[in-house]
Amino acid sequence: MSGYSSYTIRVYWQAGRPRVERDSPARRIRKGLRVPEELRFRILGPVRGWLGDEELVLGPVKQRTVLAALLIAGGEPVPAYSLRGCLWDAPPANAAGLIQTYVSRLRAVVGRSTLLFDTGGYRLDIRPDQVDLLRFRSLRRQGGEVEADPAAVLAAAFAEVKGRPCEDLREAMRSHPLLMDVERELREAAIEYADCAQVDRAGEVARLLEWISLTAPLDERLFSRLIRTYALIGQQADALAAYARIRGRLRDELGVGPGQELSAAYHDTLAQSSLRHRPTSAARARRPVLVRRETDLSAIRKDLVRHRAVTVVGPPGVGKTAVARALLADDAAGADGDCRESFVSADGEGGIFVALADLPRERGDGRGSAEALAQAVLAALEGPGVLQYPVAALIRQLRERPLLLVMDAAEHLPLGCGGIVAKIAHRCPGTRVLVTSRRPLGYPGENVHEIRTLEVPPPNEVVDHAASFPAMELFLAVAGRSTGEVDLSGAARLCRELDGLPLALRLAASWPVSARLSGAVDLALAGLTASVSRGLDLLTGEQQSLFTQLATLDGEFSLDEAERFAGELGLGAADGAMLLADLVDHSLVQRAHGSEHRFRILRPIRRVARMYLTKDS
Structure with a gap:
């Protein structure tokens, strides 16, 4: 069974007394009696090894580094000088003796007949099916065969990947060519996967490309596939954000602009702008799966009845859009016997969902963004295009069409969206407006509801x-x-x-x-x-600088610590307090539970920010 070792019990007599010996897989390895097919190794993730169901103890970091180099070689000899390069930047005088020690200890773990030495160096006598990287390579080759379904085969190949190659040894191996070659293999295979995958696999491919891009932030071929894959599944905002990231990196780190392939992917995505604002009728919308959001849903329903407009705020990924879609679906089904109060009158037409993420970022006083937003809502209402005074045209339409209007992802249009919402709430009594945003819009009398993360089990929980x-x-x-x-x-x-x-x-x-x-x-x-990254791009330079410093902290921090960081950046304490308040408004910093004077950054947001805001990222 998985997680348990198998033993053979042997009883014999010695010096007139019975003796009992347990013969385990590890003991058989030490005796050189291992069964070859029982050994398995993993390097696509942390370096690990098993004999049957028993996990092997592979020793300290440098010893595991030697094993990783031999596994990457796939049975080919690895010279001692190559191992020295993996182990040390400046090898010590006794490097040869240390390598022999590591090899000797590894032979005791994996078997004398498995780890061999010949004229070319040290090598492992293993079959391709015993190592995840070798299985990955074999499957990738099969994907290129004429009769194969390349997307299915490459999906199976990436099923072998459990994390970044040798992720527990990255500090030890650093940028060694052996490790870089494996990462290059993964990137090339991911590009092949993106080129052959159909739309049914596009979501999986997009997540894979985002993950692979962490190891290659300047790879234009990889990012061009990422942009096209996002566009294929209708996530134009994510596609444009990915383009903005690599364009900025190319400019800042290499002093060059995007190449032809990357530019083509960007312009093809822009060409799909006519598909941006597809209306979603509440009657057709499927209710997303939500967990423990009943309190939020009930509070928002009551606020919509009382105030006509509600802004739902929260950090990236907290589920604001899912809550909004659930409210749309519930309103459409409100008369189906579950006693929910509908937001619109009986002669209303349900609800409309309008995605705003692809609209250009607001500039100036917000007038241009208000007009662009009004055009987007008019398009969702399937009304005629209006070239002049679109805001007034929208108000006229909504006076005659009671409904629930959801405007999603409005954080980059606070002035324009806030102005339109205030006008609708004042002039269109039959319409209810629900806005999702990472920050309040700031118009007078705004009703804000914050969505928080889900409660997690504490470390000492049963x-x-x-x-x-x-x-x-x-x-x-x-x-x-x-x-x-x-x-x-x-x-x-x-x-x-x-x-x-x-x-x-x-x-x-x-x-x-x-x-x-x-x-x-x-x-x-x-x-x-x-x-x-979209949220980080909305920050000013000073806000980004302070957030970069705060993201280096683990756990909670105080206002005094934020002010100290602000002082180190050449800002005053008052400016530090104001900038911290801005970061709270942007939902990138949260107030700690049970305290008004302590703050925290969610771990996932902090880790992504470290990758994309620090100078060494």
């Missing part, structure tokens, strides 16, 4: 009780698994690492190639990258 916490409920629901089918302790650690952020939990639960904690976290962070 494992059997962990599944009752909201974050665990969502993870299990998306994964489609019962409590008996998952490692509850590992899932609880995952929920804590992702701070109960719903989008991160959904990505970790649905990703098909990783069931391991750190691998699932990496892939969730990759999926969050586009969403978080």
